[in-house]
Amino acid sequence: xxxxxxxxxxxxxxxxxxxxxxxxxxxxxxxxxxxxxxxxxxxxxxxxxxxxxxxxxxxxxxxxxxxxxxxxxxxxxxxxxxxxxxxxxxxxxxxxxxxxxxxxxxxxxxxxxxxxxxxxxxxxxxxxxxxxxxxxxxxxxxxxxxxxxxxxxxxxxxxxxxxxxxxxxxxxxxxxxxxxxxxxxxxxxxxxxxxxxxxxxxxxxxxxxxxxxxxxxxxxxxxxxxxxxxxxxxxxxxxxx
Ligand code: ZN
Numbered sequence: 001x002x003x004x005x006x007x008x009x010x011x012x013x014x015x016x017x018x019x020x021x022x023x024x025x026x027x028x029x030x031x032x033x034x035x036x037x038x039x040x041x042x043x044x045x046x047x048x049x050x051x052x053x054x055x056x057x058x059x060x061x062x063x064x065x066x067x068x069x070x071x072x073x074x075x076x077x078x079x080x081x082x083x084x085x086x087x088x089x090x091x092x093x094x095x096x097x098x099x100x101x102x103x104x105x106x107x108x109x110x111x112x113x114x115x116x117x118x119x120x121x122x123x124x125x126x127x128x129x130x131x132x133x134x135x136x137x138x139x140x141x142x143x144x145x146x147x148x149x150x151x152x153x154x155x156x157x158x159x160x161x162x163x164x165x166x167x168x169x170x171x172x173x174x175x176x177x178x179x180x181x182x183x184x185x186x187x188x189x190x191x192x193x194x195x196x197x198x199x200x201x202x203x204x205x206x207x208x209x210x211x212x213x214x215x216x217x218x219x220x221x222x223x224x225x226x227x228x229x230x231x232x233x234x235x236x237x238x239x240x241x
Contacts, residue, residue: 003201005183007032007113007144009049010061011039011085012187012237015196016048018215019186023052027200032144032183033059033113035097036089038081038233039187040223046093058100059113059145060120065089066098070120077230084229108203110138114145122146126160129180133160140173140201141180149184149197149210153177165199165210166191173206181208188233194240 004023009016009031023029031053036042042065049056063069064082071079102119104111115121115128116136122145123129129152132141149165156176165171166184173179184197191197195212202209221234 001203002027003030003054003203004028005030005032005142005181005199005201006053006186007142007183007198008034008059008147008185008187009036009039009045010034010185010187011036011042011045012196012220013039013041013044013048014217014220015187015213015215016045018213019196019198020048020052022198022211022213023200028054030054030111030142031056032111032142033057033100034061034144035059036065036082036085037061037078038229039220040227040229042085042089043093045187046089046096050093050096055104055111056100057104057111057113058097058102058119061085062097062100066094077232080230081233084227105138109140109142109201110136111142114143116141120145123152123180123182124148126152126162129154129160129162132180133178139178141178142201143180143182144185146182147185147188147190148182149189149191149199149212150182151208152180154179164191166193166197166212168210168212170210171208173208179208184210188237189240190236192240194238
């Protein structure tokens with residue numbers, strides 16, 4: 001079985017379409033949240049995710065779009081964008097988001113936006129990764145939230161390895177080792193590579209493959225400008241930060 005793992009679409013339709021064009025129809029699609037926020041196409045991205053995703057969990061921007069929860073933790077540009085989103089988003093999409101959960105677990109993997117249990121914590125180093133491993137017994141944890149494509153591996157001896165995958169690449173899953181896999185961001189990468197990021201988990205081959213997908217970010221930038229969203233949100237797309 002193959003699973004395309006996508007996260008942090010952030011209402012960027014051009015990047016979402018580019019990523020989904022790379023996903024074979026037979027692959028399941030796991031969405032780790034933050035479908036909206038920052039970008040100019042929340043309704044179109046929600047419609048595509050609802051059509052294509054096999055399973056979706058909530059991100060902090062999705063929760064804020066539903067009822068304003070957590071908005072006090074947002075920086076100025078994020079807050080401006082989420083207020084714009086709340087005015088733009090269809091009621092039917094809000095109702096759908098409101099029905100999602102913060103985590104989904106199978107025997108094989110756990111899906112959360114930021115971290116297990118502390119759903120909106122950022123896993124940015126081995127210390128926070130160790131806390132995340134301790135909070136769950138899932139052998140494989142899929143996360144987004146940081147917008148950085150990377151992974152942490154917990155060996156049986158308790159040591160943790162960390163590696164970036166900001167230019168794509170493969171990870172061969174080893175027996176007895178537990179993993180936190182960050183798919184990176186589809187719609188607003190922050191690892192100095194502007195190309196959209198996603199990962200594919202092959203449960204038979206026991207591999208994770210990260211891919212970077214170029215997309216027409218100039219079109220997204222023009223829409224951000226036309227919607228009078230903060231200019232910084234357009235600029236960062238070409239910088240990948
Ligand atoms: Zn995000």
